[in-house]
Amino acid sequence: MNAPDKLPGLDSAQLDRDVTAAWNERIVPQLSDYIAVPAKSPMFDPQWREHGLIDRVVRDAAQWVEGRKVPGLRLEVVREGDRTPVIFFELPATKPDSSQTVLVYGHLDKQPEFNGWRADLGPWTPKLENGKLYGRGGADDGYAIYAAISAIEGLKAQNVAHPRIVGLIETCEESGSGDLPFYLDKLKARLGDVSLVVCLDSGAGNYDQLWLTTSLRGNITGALKVEILTEGVHSGDASGLVPSSFRILRQVLDRLEDSKTGTLLPSIFHCEIPAARRAQAEAAAAILGDAAWKTFPWACGADGGLTLPTTTDATEALLNRTWRPTLSVTGVDGMPALASAGNVLRPYTAFKLSLRLPPLVDGHEAAVQLKALLEDNAPYNAKVTFEPDGRVGNWGASGWNAPDLAPWLETAMDRASRSHFGAPLGYIGQGGTIPLMNLLQQGFPKAQMMVCGVLGPKSNAHGPNEFLHIGYGTKLTAAVAEVIAAHP
Template sequence: MSLDDLRARVSAVLPGIRSDLEDLVRIQSVSADPARSGEVERSAQAVLALFEAEGFTARIARAFDGAPPAVIAHKPGPEGSPTVLLYAHHDVQPENDPAEWDSPPYEPTERNGRLYGRGAADDKAGIAAHLAAIRALGDDLPVGVVLFCEGEEEVGSDTLSDLLAQEKDSLSADVIVIADSGNWDIGIPALTTSLRGLVRVDVEVRTLTHAVHSGMWGGLVPDSLMTLARLIASLHDDEGNVVVEGLKSGPADDVEYPEEKLRAESGALASIRWIGSGPIVERLWTKPAISITGLDAPQVFGASNTLVPSARARITLRTAPADNTENALARLLEHLEKHTPWGAELTATVVDTGEATAIKADGPAYDIARDAFTQAWDGVRPIDMGVGGSIPFIAEFLDAFPQASVLVTGVEDPDTRAHGANEGLHLAEFERVCLAETLLLSNLASLSK
């Protein structure tokens, strides 16, 4: 089937796909909110119905009774054709403060070429892209397809390992397409080939059994906030490089990241100097990064003149693709114990961890994917992109299905604002994503099973 034929087919199904996407966005499938567990169930049933309508045999799957619902659906291909697993997730992040949104978070609204709403991009648009390719190809689908739509990605995929082991035979595939990442920019597609891992630790330092008068004891007894500040400062050198000994890093692909693009996409103030040393993309993708993402301390308003006995911080370590969480956690804890000043008591509690991912993106499936992206973006070849954030479940797919070619794609762009207020899907880019996946499925038929 020619490119023009497939482009016409995708264009024809897009109005219906957008309507289906908007219906999904209206479902408040916030997996982090127990009060909305019924909405997560409703979104799973909605996804199931959409794929059943396309001739799939579909069911709800759980790792155990009470676990979040996933949707698994199958549609066989011609005899001897390869099988492609299409992944997305139907749960979403909380909307947080609705007042920060320019339109209601669960009422999809178009403004200036974007469709806004929680999940409009992450990741209900991933579901919609899969559906668009299936619907566009219709009875001409040349490969077997397995849909796996998870319901707990936004809360860490805690039961995913068990579910993958339980459903290993039904999810087995030659190629896996994970639609939960993004593209380099509007008009520039990308394949995600590396993601950093995650280690989060809550640390508490204690210097006193109780608060005491700062005038009477200041200058002799260290307060916990001063102590915690010193401990946090020990994690970086003066340039902002992470100095925890034993953490691993590696090189990144040679990708130019212009200064104006960095400023615009990061939201950094014009006066801010970048931290760290080395190539920009290495600092963002393939070197460790440590941030302080939470702090428990008395608020300034109404603060009394006392030495605070204890203080807590959440330390978020993004591990390089060359590292693993076992090593990174051990090295971080060693550093914290070594650098806690003045004999303060240190308590460290592990919040969660997630493995980094590095994909060797070569071979026939990747060649077919790059050609499909190039055609969908009118001759613009995709770049191999690293991601500084973490999607730990990708490592689980690589471990569970080592024989499969894993393609990490997605609908997001630098201004998608996933997880934040005014999350939005760029509609013109979404059409290209749908065309690229349609081309991909059409051309993967050439692979030997």
């Protein structure tokens, strides 16, 4: 793509300087305070109302925005009953005859602590080191509201005209965005004619260029439990007669997954990969090479070398983590810690399952099928239950496949990438789930989607040692500003 070198009326170098100052002077200190607050999403903190931590980060963010005194900007914290709050802000257009709206999205709720953090780091202990801000939630994606406002300020500083801009910052994304449909409906009239959605809750293939997310996987999470006894019994007395709940659970999972390859067996969980997405994966693989799989923290293997991925083919690696279904066990119950494990045959075993779905598979229908597959015809007539997360009738989250790009947006993003990163725009699918994207695409079917984020190699959202790459966040902020300015 041969994009024009400059956007008329915008000094990209000055925008870089202004945004860099904003990050160094205001955003990084504010994010450090944010990281220190364990504002866990409601799924992980059922008493979030009593604890008040979600309200605190919302209040802090709102006060920060209001303190910037952006001309014309109005902000409101919207809350309804027992639902999680959202921040809504709006800024009128300065472009003449502009009736369309740019919607900027982010969230402030966080994943839980997890274990394995470096000794000098912690989920709620912010630390700036070598251009990276460590701690839970900064990159995923507490930075979004601060970056959005700073992008707007960068345009205002140069008197660059822009369309109407609204912001929607939610606080239950990590719990599946269950409250978001209500707020989208409640705020529909105020959102206006949304023609571009800028979602700042995604990832990057590297830190060298702007990356556009082209697809997201769906997800089903829930607890699979196998019960065989009402209480634990002496294993020497019972084993061989009482079947192991763990063995039964293994048999049940064998219905779902080929344990040798990790391939999911039922066709309901698969879809055909569109030719355009396969071609984009090949192009991304050509950029990333072995980094498509080598960036993960592989352990030391049996022969002294590193453990191995499912494939070392870069294209297949990208497709495996973005367009193919995969099962992960993310938690366990019914098993004592090793130090407390006596000779007892346990009465039950429970696993927390996370099943990533291809972008074109319906999440709720897949969850219904999964529940039936796991529960029906239990071995030994054991009590097998699978309880999907979410509200009854609304299990699972569907994935998302981006609409075709409008020429103006593709040109604007490529120009912004070249201006601020010195490299062309990259295209990549993501293996995570952002339920909002389907909701917004359904609500605004004609809107263009700019989905991007700072979660690049080793940033490790949800896991230990999560970090935000400050340099990338700074350049991304400038790129977002330039794209908004290019809105026709």
